[in-house]
Amino acid sequence: MGGEGKSASSSLALASDPTRILLGVNESSLKGYPNASISCRNAFDWTMQKIVRSNTNDFKLLFLHVHVPDDNEDGAGFDGMDLIFASPEDFQDIQERDKKRGLHLLKHFVDCCHQIGVPCEAWIKNGDPKEVICNEVKRIQPDMLVVGNRDLSPFQRMFLGTVSEFCVNHAVCPVITIKRTADETPEDPIDD
Amino acid sequence: MGGEGKSASSSLALASDPTRILLGVNESSLKGYPNASISCRNAFDWTMQKIVRSNTNDFKLLFLHVHVPDDNEDGAGFDGMDLIFASPEDFQDIQERDKKRGLHLLKHFVDCCHQIGVPCEAWIKNGDPKEVICNEVKRIQPDMLVVGNRDLSPFQRMFLGTVSEFCVNHAVCPVITIKRTADETPEDPIDD
Numbered sequence A, B: 001m002g003g004e005g006k007s008a009s010s011s012l013a014l015a016s017d018p019t020r021i022l023l024g025v026n027e028s029s030l031k032g033y034p035n036a037s038i039s040c041r042n043a044f045d046w047t048m049q050k051i052v053r054s055n056t057n058d059f060k061l062l063f064l065h066v067h068v069p070d071d072n073e074d075g076a077g078f079d080g081m082d083l084i085f086a087s088p089e090d091f092q093d094i095q096e097r098d099k100k101r102g103l104h105l106l107k108h109f110v111d112c113c114h115q116i117g118v119p120c121e122a123w124i125k126n127g128d129p130k131e132v133i134c135n136e137v138k139r140i141q142p143d144m145l146v147v148g149n150r151d152l153s154p155f156q157r158m159f160l161g162t163v164s165e166f167c168v169n170h171a172v173c174p175v176i177t178i179k180r181t182a183d184e185t186p187e188d189p190i191d192d
Helices: A006-011 A038-052 A096-116 A129-140 A154-160 A163-170 B006-011 B038-052 B096-116 B129-140 B154-160 B163-170
Strands: A019-025 A059-067 A120-126 A144-149 A175-179 B019-025 B059-067 B120-126 B144-149 B175-179
Touching: A019 A038, A019 A096, A019 A129, A038 A059, A038 A096, A038 A144, A038 A175, A059 A096, A059 A129, A096 A120, A120 A129, A129 A144, A129 A163, A144 A163, A163 A175, A175 B175, B019 B038, B019 B096, B019 B129, B038 B059, B038 B096, B038 B144, B038 B175, B059 B096, B059 B129, B096 B120, B120 B129, B129 B144, B129 B163, B144 B163, B163 B175
Parallel strands: A019 A059, A019 A144, A059 A120, A144 A175, B019 B059, B019 B144, B059 B120, B144 B175
Antiparallel strands: none
């Protein structure tokens, strides 16, 4: 018989801890905060429909938003950078200025998970998204990373680079990239 | 609130058909047929442990083996190239010469699935693995493709190319590549 046969016996025995899925989420380039990008909403929907399905206790979703500080922000960045948000109530006392920095983007996904009943955690980091995501993968060691992808042409990718491509090549866990469908793609595919 | 909020309501409603996962499986370069490569056994184990878990009715595994004909084989290739194998009994009447062409490699995975209770289908195609896998993705439209990966250095990849890299860039479905762990990697990482 083919293979070494350890698969069948060990596969299910090891499946007691929930599978931890890290999702990189970002804001819409068209609508800005607190709206999620088309790609990351798509990646979340896909994860729920194709992986988690109705088995909500078998999975834990980890949402990471990397905030890219603009020139007008003070260097210190978001006040609650080390906070973890796991339920809608965790968002009650956040300050107005922090809403701008992606907290309400996370609230959307935490609310969805809460409604569906799948455990989750969400947090924000400052920096370069592709570098931060790969560092966070190293730190928290998820079972897999899901990232959205705009499906740009090779020519567009050459100038823009893509976070998903970088993660596929550098993240130290299995990575799955979810592309937008044609009907979701804005007129300018660089928009998201 | 962030996003367009269709996620939470639609995610679980759409999850009635099983999630169809295509796995590309190949023979061990060290042991030859019918032994499965380290990479693809790893990819199968990962899929069972991290995705399927105990939810065997929510998933269907599709095993594709691409047989690369060698110079000594007649051009016609494998007799049963259009057969689909879904249970251990389906392998009873195969001819001796066809065993050489990867049928017993498929039998290993079908046996594992049968034992675990997860529905599956398995089949063989002749040709260039990376091209055939991407064509089959187009034809059968799985929800995701899982492929093993030897995690070669950039220098080794430049000369060898890798099936997984090609699939990530060309398959028209989400693709996840599963790397071997350090302790599973043979002395020469090109071996598998």
